[in-house]
Amino acid sequence: MVAAIRVHDASGVAQYTDVLRYVALEALVVAALAAAQRGISLCQSLLRAQLGQRVNVMILEKALTLELRHFEDSEFYDKLTRARREASSRPLSLVMRTFGLVQNGVSLISYAVLLVKFSPWAVLVLLLAGVAGYFASARVAQRINIWLNPWADPQNTSFQIVQSLIAIANGGLFGRGLGQGRPDFVPAVHTDFPFAAISEELGLVGAIIVIALFAVLVLRGWRIAQHSQSAYAQLLAGGLAVSMALQVFVILGGNLGLVPLTGVTLPFISYGGSSLLVQFVSMGLVVRIEASQGDVSPYPARPTPSPTLRAAIRLKWLCAALFAVLALSASYWGVVQSDALVNRNDNPRQIIQPR
Known part of the structure; x- marks a missing residue:
């Protein structure tokens, strides 16, 4: 992107070939990230279910040797509950953060493309992306509906x-x-x-x-x-x-x-x-x-x-x-x-x- 900008500044000729090559690569990265995030979410859910089932079995096995008073609220029980909830999410959250950094890098590349040569078609692409997001995500649709008519459900x-x-x-x-x-x-x-x-x-x-x-x-x-x-x-x-x-x-x-x-x-x-x-x-x-x-x-x-x-x-x-x-x-x-x-x-x- 920087090389294309320098060539454009020096000669006034935009290097569309180099830019389009990076745009195609960017599209592949976005598709791969979307597929990987879906896979990570599925693995996280399965890991949480398997870990929870294993912890429940261990608790039931231990319960056979305990009296009723041992089941009262305690600091150990709070730690056990927190560990059970976070054991599956913390390792995978590091991977999700890495994907977030990659997505930010993809956004920076997109901005660099606009700096090389801005086109009105870019605005149309952004509008089409917004329309696709409205129908693809219920959360996005809800935010847009609130923006259009905030007085409908105050x-x-x-x-x-x-x-x-x-x-x-x-x-x-x-x-x-x-x-x-x-x-x-x-x-x-x-x-x-x-x-x-x-x-x-x-x-x-x-x-x-x-x-x-x-x-x-x-x-x-x-x-x-x-x-x-x-x-x-x-x-x-x-x-x-x-x-x-x-x-x-x-x-x-x-x-x-x-x-x-x-x-x-x-x-x-x-x-x-x-x-x-x-x-x-x-x-x-x-x-x-x-x-x-x-x-x-x-x-x-x-x-x-x-x-x-x-x-x-x-x-x-x-x-x-x-x-x-x-x-x-x-x-x-x-x-x-x-x-x-x-x-x-x-x-x-x-x-x-x-x-």
């Missing part, structure tokens, strides 16, 4: 998104004040819905500030990419900026009902360990790229961008547009629809007295 499947919108509306323009919100009404608020808690306590003003800070961070990453001297540094800094922008849009868009809700974290805000570490490492790479430019001037001379970077710079304005959409959506739910959502019958704040 007490069951749509409970999270409905309570998120109510929390945003309850904040209004200036919020309820620090510590005066009720984030406990929104399930998984510490991981998936911290933006709803911020909006309720700090209002639309606080929500816009959060969105603006992310926008500044992403656009700063693009500025560093444009002033980098090497094509690799340009693509790395720009790619990390786009990655953060998409992650922010996916989670905030899910909180605001713009896109189907997914379980990604909000960078630097959501509770998490490995996710937070990766975010700091990503920003550290961007800072290192800026430090390696060797120009202490606050406005360094901008190098001539490569053809690939010129095409990718369009994503910069796409990122800015996504943040603008988030701000407008937060304004709509936090101000325009505030009274209608706060006065809903399924708003728990109408039942529980203020603290």
Whole structure:
């Protein structure tokens, strides 16, 4: 992929043969991973059943020599139950994690192909993949149905998104004040819905500030990419900026009902360990790229961008547009629809007295 990008930048000719060869290899890897995961899931189920049956037989054999008082709850019984449950899952979970890394690598190759030559057909392929996922997975279909009409089942499947919108509306323009919100009404608020808690306590003003800070961070990453001297540094800094922008849009868009809700974290805000570490490492790479430019001037001379970077710079304005959409959506739910959502019958704040 990198070689194809360099040839395209130098001569303006895209190496479709090399790209298609890697795309075909990628398709084979995806098919092999899907088959292997099904096989691992089947082996895991069989191993759990066989292990459970063997443990049950051992317990029955030992029970013949024990009195009734030995069957009371004990620490040993808890450990035995936990070992029985985890014995079959832990070894195979390592294999599943390895497959996850391979799948991430496949995704990176796909993004590299789009950098070599973007085509409108790529958007069509993504849409067709979404349609196939809707009919192939009941979970995906449920998430899309919730996104299309969250008010159809506000007490069951749509409970999270409905309570998120109510929390945003309850904040209004200036919020309820620090510590005066009720984030406990929104399930998984510490991981998936911290933006709803911020909006309720700090209002639309606080929500816009959060969105603006992310926008500044992403656009700063693009500025560093444009002033980098090497094509690799340009693509790395720009790619990390786009990655953060998409992650922010996916989670905030899910909180605001713009896109189907997914379980990604909000960078630097959501509770998490490995996710937070990766975010700091990503920003550290961007800072290192800026430090390696060797120009202490606050406005360094901008190098001539490569053809690939010129095409990718369009994503910069796409990122800015996504943040603008988030701000407008937060304004709509936090101000325009505030009274209608706060006065809903399924708003728990109408039942529980203020603290």
